Amino acid sequence: MKLPIYLDYSATTPVDPRVAEKMIPFLVEKFGNPASRSHSYGWEAEAAVEEAREQVAALVNADPKEIVWTSGATESNNLAIKGAANFYAGKGKHIITVKTEHKAVLDTVREMERQGFSATYLDVQENGLIDLEVLKAAIRPDTVLVSVMFVNNEIGVVQPIAEIGEICREKGIIFHVDAAQATGKVDIDLEKLKVDLMSFSAHKTYGPKGIGALYIRRKPRVRLEAQMHGGGHERGFRSGTLATHQIVGMGEAFRLAKEEMVEENKRIAALRDKLLKGLSDMEAVYVNGDLEHRVAHNLNMSFAYVEGESLLMAIKDVAVSSGSACTSASLEPSYVLRALGREDELAHSSIRFSIGRFTTEEEVDFVVKLLHSKVGKLRELSPLWDMFKEGIDLNTVQWAAH
Amino acid sequence: MFAPVYLDHNATTPLHPEVLEAMLPYLREQYGNASSRHEYGRAARRAVDEARQQVAAATGAHATEVVFTSGGSESNNLFLKGAAVSLRPGLLAVSAVEHPCIARPAEQLARQGWEVATLAVDGEGRVEQGAYAELLARRPALVSVMLANNETGVLQDVAALAQAARPTGAWFHSDAVQVLGKLELDFRALNGAGVHALSVSSHKIGGPKGAAALVLDKRVELQPLIAGGGQERNLRSGTENVPAIVGFGAACALAARNVKENRRRLADLRQQLEAGLHHQGARIFGAGAERLPNTSYFAFPGVDGETLVGYLDRAGFAVASGAACSSANPEPSRVLMAMGVAPELARGAVRVSLGATSTAAQIEEFLGVLKGTLERLTSLTAMAS
Numbered sequence: 032m033k034l035p036i037y038l039d040y041s042a043t044t045p046v047d048p049r050v051a052e053k054m055i056p057f058l059v060e061k062f063g064n065p066a067s068r069s070h071s072y073g074w075e076a077e078a079a080v081e082e083a084r085e086q087v088a089a090l091v092n093a094d095p096k097e098i099v100w101t102s103g104a105t106e107s108n109n110l111a112i113k114g115a116a117n118f119y120a121g122k123g124k125h126i127i128t129v130k131t132e133h134k135a136v137l138d139t140v141r142e143m144e145r146q147g148f149s150a151t152y153l154d155v156q157e158n159g160l161i162d163l164e165v166l167k168a169a170i171r172p173d174t175v176l177v178s179v180m181f182v183n184n185e186i187g188v189v190q191p192i193a194e195i196g197e198i199c200r201e202k203g204i205i206f207h208v209d210a211a212q213a214t215g216k217v218d219i220d221l222e223k224l225k226v227d228l229m230s231f232s233a234h235k236t237y238g239p240k241g242i243g244a245l246y247i248r249r250k251p252r253v254r255l256e257a258q259m260h261g262g263g264h265e266r267g268f269r270s271g272t273l274a275t276h277q278i279v280g281m282g283e284a285f286r287l288a289k290e291e292m293v294e295e296n297k298r299i300a301a302l303r304d305k306l307l308k309g310l311s312d313m314e315a316v317y318v319n320g321d322l323e324h325r326v327a328h329n330l331n332m333s334f335a336y337v338e339g340e341s342l343l344m345a346i347k348d349v350a351v352s353s354g355s356a357c358t359s360a361s362l363e364p365s366y367v368l369r370a371l372g373r374e375d376e377l378a379h380s381s382i383r384f385s386i387g388r389f390t391t392e393e394e395v396d397f398v399v400k401l402l403h404s405k406v407g408k409l410r411e412l413s414p415l416w417d418m419f420k421e422g423i424d425l426n427t428v429q430w431a432a433h
Numbered sequence: 434m435f436a437p438v439y440l441d442h443n444a445t446t447p448l449h450p451e452v453l454e455a456m457l458p459y460l461r462e463q464y465g466n467a468s469s470r471h472e473y474g475r476a477a478r479r480a481v482d483e484a485r486q487q488v489a490a491a492t493g494a495h496a497t498e499v500v501f502t503s504g505g506s507e508s509n510n511l512f513l514k515g516a517a518v519s520l521r522p523g524l525l526a527v528s529a530v531e532h533p534c535i536a537r538p539a540e541q542l543a544r545q546g547w548e549v550a551t552l553a554v555d556g557e558g559r560v561e562q563g564a565y566a567e568l569l570a571r572r573p574a575l576v577s578v579m580l581a582n583n584e585t586g587v588l589q590d591v592a593a594l595a596q597a598a599r600p601t602g603a604w605f606h607s608d609a610v611q612v613l614g615k616l617e618l619d620f621r622a623l624n625g626a627g628v629h630a631l632s633v634s635s636h637k638i639g640g641p642k643g644a645a646a647l648v649l650d651k652r653v654e655l656q657p658l659i660a661g662g663g664q665e666r667n668l669r670s671g672t673e674n675v676p677a678i679v680g681f682g683a684a685c686a687l688a689a690r691n692v693k694e695n696r697r698r699l700a701d702l703r704q705q706l707e708a709g710l711h712h713q714g715a716r717i718f719g720a721g722a723e724r725l726p727n728t729s730y731f732a733f734p735g736v737d738g739e740t741l742v743g744y745l746d747r748a749g750f751a752v753a754s755g756a757a758c759s760s761a762n763p764e765p766s767r768v769l770m771a772m773g774v775a776p777e778l779a780r781g782a783v784r785v786s787l788g789a790t791s792t793a794a795q796i797e798e799f800l801g802v803l804k805g806t807l808e809r810l811t812s813l814t815a816m817a818s
Binding site: 035037039042043044045046048051054058059060062063064066067069070071072073102103104105106108109133134135138139141142234239240241242258259260261262263270271272273274275276277343347350351352 | 465469471532746
C-alpha cells in the first residue's frame with residue numbers, strides 16, 4: 032500500500048494506464064498537426080481526433096458534430112456561459128445559477144455581471160439540492176441562461192438535471208450543465224436530457240489534464256459567440272492547434288468509462304459504504320449532502336469538535352481535501368458547505384474523501400483506522416469536546432472575551 | 434510503415450526524446466492536481482514552478498512574467514482581448530501578415546468598438562516604414578507585430594518598431610511563436626525597447642502540444658480570458674496541465690541550449706535547399722528580407738501549390754502549401770497578397786520548414802524528387818493545353 036493513500040479523485044485522477052498507452056504514439060511518432068491537410072502526418076492525426084470525438088459523443092449519446100474540444104472544463108464553462116449570454120443578449124440579460132457551482136462557473140457569471148448582465152445565485156437546501164420551485168420563481172421574462180452542475184465536486188450530490196431541462200426548454204431558456212464530475216459516474220443521455228450545453232473534463236475521468244470538451248446542441252440549434260478566435264478550428268467555435276495526444280486520451284478515457292461505469296459504480300459504492308460505516312460510528316460526525324441523490328465516489332464529512340487544520344495535518348498519510356482543490360489555497364471555509372447551512376466551525380472541520388478506480392479495500396480500512404485514531408486524539412485535547420460530553424449545549428454558552 | 438520525410442516544422446515539431454522522458458512521470462505516478470495541498474499536489478506544483486523557470490530562462494524573462502496558457506492561439510487571444518478590456522476602445526494596429534489568431538481577435542475587437550488599422554508591408558513582407566509612422570501619429574493604444582512570419586519566415590525589427598511606438602504609450606505585443614528555438618529570444622532586451630508581451634508555444638520547439646505561454650510585463654493589466662479557480666495569478670484559471678507544462682519547460686531548456694548551433698545548422702541546410710530551388714526556377718518569397726533560418730516559401734510559375742504538395746507527399750515528403758491552420762482554405766495566402774504577389778503565383782506557394790530532424794541527405798533527395806515531380810507536372814499541363 033503506497034502512502035500517502037490517494038482519496039482525492041475529485042481533485043484529479045491518475046491517467047489510466049490503458050489511456051496512457053493509447054496517447055503515447057500520438058505524442059511521439061504520430062506528431063502531425065491535425066490541421067495539416069497536405070501530408071499523412073496531418074491526416075493521421077486528424078483521423079485520431081475524429082475517432083476520439085465519436086468516443087466522447089458515444090458516452091453521452093450525442094452527435095460527434097456536437098462535441099467541441101477545449102483545454103478543459105474551466106474553458107468549456109467560460110465558453111458556454113460567455114458564448115451563450117453574449118449571443119442571446121438581445122433576448123435578455125438575466126442569468127440564473129447556483130451558489131454551490133464551481134468557481135469556473137461562478138466567476139464567469141460574475142464577469143458577465145460586470146459586463147451588464149444581471150444574475151441570480153440560487154440557494155440550495157440543507158441537502159445540497161436545489162428546489163425546483165425556487166428555480167421556477169427565479170425565472171424572469173429576460174432570463175436567457177441557466178447553469179446548474181450535474182454532480183457537485185465538493186459534496187457529490189446530483190442535481191435534478193432532467194427536470195430542470197424540462198423547465199428551461201418550456202421557457203426557451205438555454206440550459207448549461209457543468210458535467211466535469213459526472214462522466215463515468217452517472218448515466219448521461221443527451222437525447223433524453225433537454226440540455227443545451229454541457230462541459231466535460233478528461234482529468235476527472237482517468238484521462239489527461241489539459242483537455243476537455245463542450246457539447247453544443249444542434250437539434251434545436253444552440254448558437255454561441257466564440258471566445259478563442261484564429262484559424263477557425265472546431266467549425267469556428269474554438270480556434271487553436273488541437274493537441275492530438277490529449278484528445279486521443281480523452282476519447283479512450285470516455286470509451287472506458289462507457290464500458291466500465293456500471294461495474295465500477297458497484298465496486299465503488301461498496302467501498303464508500305465501508306468508509307461511511309467505519310466513520311459513522313464516531314460521535315458527532317455528519318455527512319454533507321443528500322445521502323440518496325449522490326454519486327458513490329464522494330463522501331464529504333464534518334468532524335465536530337476537531338480543529339480543521341490540525342485534522343488535515345494529522346491525517347497526512349491520506350491525500351484528501353477540505354473544500355475544492357481550486358480553492359484549497361485559501362483558508363476560507365468552503366462556500367459550498369456554507370451554502371448547506373454549515374457554520375464556519377463545522378465547515379472548517381470537514382474532509383472530502385473521494386474514491387476512485389484504483390482505491391482498494393485495504394486503503395479504506397487504513398483510512399477508517401487512521402481517522403478513528405486522530406479524531407479521537409484531537410478531541411481528547413479539545414475543551415469543547417469535554418463540554419459536549421458533559422452535555423453542555425455550546426450554543427447557549429456566553430463566551431467571555433480575553 | 435510509410436514515414437515521409439518531415440519538412441513542415443513550422444506547423445508542428447516531433448517531440449524531443451528528452452522531453453518525453455521529462456513528461457512520462459507526470460502521465461503516470463505523479464498525477465496530482467497542482468492546487469492540492471497534499472504531497473501529490475505539492476509535487477505537481479514544484480514541477481510547474483520548475484517549468485516556469487525554464488521557460489523564463491529560454492525567453493530572457495523573469496519567472497513571474499510567464500503566464501501558462503493552452504496554446505499560442507490562446508496567448509494571442511489573451512493579450513489582445515485582455516488588454517482591450519482594460520483599456521477603453523481606441524486604435525489597434527496589427528501588421529497585414531499576422532497569423533489568424535491575431536487577425537481574427539482584431540476583427541472581433543473591431544466589432545466591439547475598436548478601430549483596427551492594418552499595417553501594410555513591402556514586397557518582402559516587412560512592415561512599411563511610412564505606413565508605420567502614419568499609424569503612430571494616430572496614437573494607437575495597442576500594437577501587435579509578429580517577430581517572424583510563419584509562412585515566409587520574414588523577420589520584423591520588433592525592437593525598433595516598439596521603440597518608435599514608446600511615445601504613444603501603446604501596449605506592444607509580438608507573436609514570437611516561430612522564433613523560440615530558431616533564434617535567440619530576449620524578452621528583457623525587447624521589454625527595454627518597449628515590447629510588453631510575447632507569445633511562445635511548446636509544440637514548435639520539440640515540446641508537446643497543449644502548453645504555451647504569454648510572457649508579460651507585469652505593469653500591463655490584462656482582463657483574463659478564462660475565469661475560475663484563479664490559477665496563474667488569476668490570469669488564466671483551470672487545472673494546470675502538468676505533463677504538457679513540464680514538457681514545455683524541458684523543450685525550452687533544450688531550445689536555449691541548442692539555439693546557436695541550431696541556427697547555423699538550419700541556415701546551412703536552407704542554403705543548400707534554396708540553391709537547388711533557384712536552379713529549378715523557383716521564386717522565393719521574402720528572400721530579400723531577413724528570415725528565420727529554417728523557412729523557405731516558394732513557388733514555380735504555372736505550377737499549382739496544392740497539387741505539387743500532394744505529389745510530394747506521395748513521393749515521401751511532408752511539406753505545406755500555405756499555413757497549416759488555413760490549409761483547408763483554397764484562397765491564396767493572405768500574407769502573399771499583402772506582399773503584392775500576383776494571385777496566380779501565390780496559388781503555387783509551397784513552404785518547406787526545416788527542423789531538428791532535417792539532414793543534408795534529405796534535402797538532396799527532396800531536390801531530386803522535386804525535379805522529377807516538376808517535370809511530370811509541366812508535361813501534364815502541356816498535354817492538357
